[in-house]
Amino acid sequence: MELKSNVPAGAIETLWEQHRFNMKLVNPANKRKYKVIVVGSGLAGAAAAATMGELGYQVECYCYQDSPRRAHSIAAQGGINAAKNYRGDGDSIYRLFYDTVKGGDFRSREANVYRLAENSVKIIDQAVAQGVPFAREYGGLLDNRSFGGAQVSRTFYAKGQTGQQLLLGAYQALERQIGLGTVAMHTRHEMLELIVVDGHAKGIVVRDMVSGKVESHLGDAVVLATGGYGNVFYLSTNAKGCNVTANWRAYKKGAAFANPCYTQIHPTCIPVTGDHQSKLTLMSESLRNDGRVWAPKRKEDCGKKPGEIKEEDRDYFLERKYPSFGNLVPRDVASRNAKEVCDEGRGVGPGGRGVYLDFADAIKRLGKHKVEEKYGNLFEMYERITDENPYEVPMRIYPAVHYTMGGLWVDYNLQSTIPGLFVGGEANFSDHGANRLGASALMQGLSDGYFIIPYTIGNYLAGQSPAKRPTADHAEVKAAEAAVKARNERLLSIGGKETPTHFHRELGKIMWEYCGMARNEEGLKKAIGLIGELKKEFWSNLRVPGTGEELNQSLEMAGRVADFIELGELMCLDALERRESCGGHFREEFQTPEGEALRDDSQFCNAAAWEYKGEGVKPEKHLEPLEFEHVHLATRSYK
Amino acid sequence: MAKNLNLTLQVWRQKDAKSEGGFKSYKAEGISDDMSFLEMLDIVNEGLIKAGDEPIAFDHDCREGICGMCSMVINGRPHGPKDRTTTCQLHMRSFQDGDEIVIEPWRAKAFPVQRDLVVDRSAFDRVVAAGGFITANTGAAPDANAIPVPKEKADLAMAAAECIGCGACVAACPNASAMLFVSAKVSHLAHLPQGQAERMIRVRDMVAQMDDEEFGTCTNHGECEAACPKSVQLENIALMNRDYLKASLTYRPEVDAGGGL
Numbered sequence A: 001m002e003l004k005s006n007v008p009a010g011a012i013e014t015l016w017e018q019h020r021f022n023m024k025l026v027n028p029a030n031k032r033k034y035k036v037i038v039v040g041s042g043l044a045g046a047a048a049a050a051t052m053g054e055l056g057y058q059v060e061c062y063c064y065q066d067s068p069r070r071a072h073s074i075a076a077q078g079g080i081n082a083a084k085n086y087r088g089d090g091d092s093i094y095r096l097f098y099d100t101v102k103g104g105d106f107r108s109r110e111a112n113v114y115r116l117a118e119n120s121v122k123i124i125d126q127a128v129a130q131g132v133p134f135a136r137e138y139g140g141l142l143d144n145r146s147f148g149g150a151q152v153s154r155t156f157y158a159k160g161q162t163g164q165q166l167l168l169g170a171y172q173a174l175e176r177q178i179g180l181g182t183v184a185m186h187t188r189h190e191m192l193e194l195i196v197v198d199g200h201a202k203g204i205v206v207r208d209m210v211s212g213k214v215e216s217h218l219g220d221a222v223v224l225a226t227g228g229y230g231n232v233f234y235l236s237t238n239a240k241g242c243n244v245t246a247n248w249r250a251y252k253k254g255a256a257f258a259n260p261c262y263t264q265i266h267p268t269c270i271p272v273t274g275d276h277q278s279k280l281t282l283m284s285e286s287l288r289n290d291g292r293v294w295a296p297k298r299k300e301d302c303g304k305k306p307g308e309i310k311e312e313d314r315d316y317f318l319e320r321k322y323p324s325f326g327n328l329v330p331r332d333v334a335s336r337n338a339k340e341v342c343d344e345g346r347g348v349g350p351g352g353r354g355v356y357l358d359f360a361d362a363i364k365r366l367g368k369h370k371v372e373e374k375y376g377n378l379f380e381m382y383e384r385i386t387d388e389n390p391y392e393v394p395m396r397i398y399p400a401v402h403y404t405m406g407g408l409w410v411d412y413n414l415q416s417t418i419p420g421l422f423v424g425g426e427a428n429f430s431d432h433g434a435n436r437l438g439a440s441a442l443m444q445g446l447s448d449g450y451f452i453i454p455y456t457i458g459n460y461l462a463g464q465s466p467a468k469r470p471t472a473d474h475a476e477v478k479a480a481e482a483a484v485k486a487r488n489e490r491l492l493s494i495g496g497k498e499t500p501t502h503f504h505r506e507l508g509k510i511m512w513e514y515c516g517m518a519r520n521e522e523g524l525k526k527a528i529g530l531i532g533e534l535k536k537e538f539w540s541n542l543r544v545p546g547t548g549e550e551l552n553q554s555l556e557m558a559g560r561v562a563d564f565i566e567l568g569e570l571m572c573l574d575a576l577e578r579r580e581s582c583g584g585h586f587r588e589e590f591q592t593p594e595g596e597a598l599r600d601d602s603q604f605c606n607a608a609a610w611e612y613k614g615e616g617v618k619p620e621k622h623l624e625p626l627e628f629e630h631v632h633l634a635t636r637s638y639k
Numbered sequence B: 001m002a003k004n005l006n007l008t009l010q011v012w013r014q015k016d017a018k019s020e021g022g023f024k025s026y027k028a029e030g031i032s033d034d035m036s037f038l039e040m041l042d043i044v045n046e047g048l049i050k051a052g053d054e055p056i057a058f059d060h061d062c063r064e065g066i067c068g069m070c071s072m073v074i075n076g077r078p079h080g081p082k083d084r085t086t087t088c089q090l091h092m093r094s095f096q097d098g099d100e101i102v103i104e105p106w107r108a109k110a111f112p113v114q115r116d117l118v119v120d121r122s123a124f125d126r127v128v129a130a131g132g133f134i135t136a137n138t139g140a141a142p143d144a145n146a147i148p149v150p151k152e153k154a155d156l157a158m159a160a161a162e163c164i165g166c167g168a169c170v171a172a173c174p175n176a177s178a179m180l181f182v183s184a185k186v187s188h189l190a191h192l193p194q195g196q197a198e199r200m201i202r203v204r205d206m207v208a209q210m211d212d213e214e215f216g217t218c219t220n221h222g223e224c225e226a227a228c229p230k231s232v233q234l235e236n237i238a239l240m241n242r243d244y245l246k247a248s249l250t251y252r253p254e255v256d257a258g259g260g261l
């Protein structure tokens, strides 16, 4: 396997434009002969499917929910970045590019990030044209807020429901194409295998989640936009159904998996209350615009009510340590600091795993009304979950798994190492390096979906002949279907004692303990051993009731957990071999005297992409060297 | 401090769309009142699987009140007893020790049961496909600030756009009408300058599709607004009725032929 980034030569400012010009086109009359399979209907998938439908391709789109509108993009709260410079505060495409490369701790591909920043402005135009009701000022122009890792105000938002509104925009464009007959939508269909014929991705095997029927769907190219794999930790801010299955199937068919260990732990989530906990809820980063993070200076004060702790006994630790970015340091930095404070015994709330996010000053300065207008729905959500009123007592927050920067490796065209398999949105590894800045995932998903894949896929399709598309009786198709059926049968027939959730929870504990916010060699080695044992136990003691020929949520879950277990192992291996700290990957052995991440650019200025080599065989690591011509390698500083 | 509750559940069980369904009784014991309603059901399901039974199927995904997937009628009310709260956001502190809780699926002709508490809401998608959008092909948009939108208008559009498409409005309505859902989309787009060009065609096509899907008619009960977890307002229905009337009066087939697309 060779990792060819396929970044064209030229000046970064005009690279994408040049590339678009140089790419081959499919003529309009021929487009309708091509069939493209899009798995996923989140921002990336819905945008890609709708746009390719508009362009005239036949599109088949899949999601596991009962409607494409329910993809987890719907849950994004805070906002979307764009280099519009409507504030006139010195923003530009170049600055967004710079911030993103730096925020990612110099582990992303410059050319991709530049293109992302360039597309950001078009996304806002597109969304407004679709009727996305972004927040506005009294004069009728668009409003902005600030997000972490930036000193300009470039985040567009729709109350605390930015993801919802952007997804509804894309969903409505998608439904329009469905109405026009260019896109066929398959809801409640789960992709369980990728079909590769003569080295090219030509289709997928899906299970109809209502009837249980296993069927193959064939096309001329496949797009995966299946989201992130944060649920490998069991508890995360992701939706319950978020999974790695589609990506994992592709990995096992030859798509390299890049930087699996890069996971983002979000600093502001509602703390865990007990073992029954099934998911964690994010409190948007936008709250750090106005909320101040603090913990008691002294351990003895932790049991007190926050109001009883005097101003001088409070430690506003982010403001103290990072005076220029203050509460708006990037997520990895904020999370590690919160953990450190709690490790020192200064945490608050149950189990001492929490710090305060306090709005008292903001309420004084802006008035309750203004705070309510900006964050009302988040405050309400907090109160529903905790039964505490954040207008009166500070929120308690703690870091939680939120986003995965790793994913399937893709080149500049967003094509994986399997020709014809394109990957967009959180499912790919591109653009965010070792740490994603807030409000940049929505931007990336839509950039990939609206403005990149529909064009780069044309360049690929121009070299393919729809007449040669494999048919359902092809040996590879039959084999892929048989593999899915056999796997389901195996899961159903173990007849053990433990539920899929039990194994998921156990995996999560191992991952959080040893491959979470801080990692070290000993712990990672231990985790690999523990995961191996868990895998054995899973395949001998799992219980899945019912049959495969009906709606069976336990079977769905079991298949996902099986894949998560294998992914967990790869994440630990990747974390073990990346002997440096960068962004969200913090190896305790590699830190500065002040406890900040210590990169090793001499050895690790690269993306690590893993190639599957078979059951029980160590996967092979391939390296894509990263070069920084524009944003010079430097130690990140937010002080 | 967290309290523990012992509860009895009466849950609708139905194997598939073709089978007859019925209530079955289950015990839920030692339930912490910090749990969400769905976490309580998770625990019941874990117990059922271990006992060799089949777990209760229910829809859920985000578990934070935004995807619109969760959908249960709890003690006769869609999404349960707490106002403006989806099932997944409902916590057990809304219940008392010893309570009996009746759990049913959404009931409406347009939403057939697929299993237990899981229903088919694809009718909503088809209503949107019929016209619930602004035609704006990718890449052809003018600068986002080219057309200012007065803040009040933008806020009204946003309030209507907050609908999560869960279907509680239909489940709450004695006629199983979808007027609140459909009017929320009509109203969201009608409040924006970008939505004006297709305003009349949109309302006509969406209402026509709504009727085809066998949703009931609206007789102004207002149950939908009370059940809506996102407080989508009845005034949207009034706006839709006005627009629909206008659209019917100005309908000119020779101009509009195929226009809904």
Ligand SMILES: Cc1cc2nc3c(=O)[nH]c(=O)nc-3n(C[C@H](O)[C@H](O)[C@H](O)COP(=O)(O)OP(=O)(O)OC[C@H]3O[C@@H](n4cnc5c(N)ncnc54)[C@H](O)[C@@H]3O)c2cc1C
Binding pocket: A039, A040, A041, A042, A043, A044, A045, A062, A063, A064, A065, A068, A070, A071, A072, A073, A074, A075, A076, A077, A078, A079, A080, A081, A162, A163, A189, A190, A191, A192, A225, A226, A227, A228, A237, A238, A239, A242, A243, A245, A246, A282, A284, A402, A403, A424, A425, A426, A427, A438, A439, A440, A441, A442, A443, A445
């Ligand atoms: C709580 C929360 C808040 C966030 N807030 C922000 C924010 O303010 N700003 C920001 O920029 N980012 C935010 N993010 C991150 C951002 O929302 C996501 O990274 C992004 O929306 C992912 O989009 P996507 O299209 O890649 O995937 P998703 O939206 O997750 O969509 C995945 C799709 O794939 C489908 N799918 C998955 N597996 C299969 C399968 N096996 N078979 C068939 N279909 C499958 C699903 O049905 C779904 O349609 C937030 C994330 C969370 C969790």
Ligand code: FES
Binding pocket: B059, B060, B061, B062, B063, B064, B065, B066, B067, B068, B069, B070, B086, B087, B088, B089
């Ligand atoms: S599970 Fe998403 S709204 Fe309840």
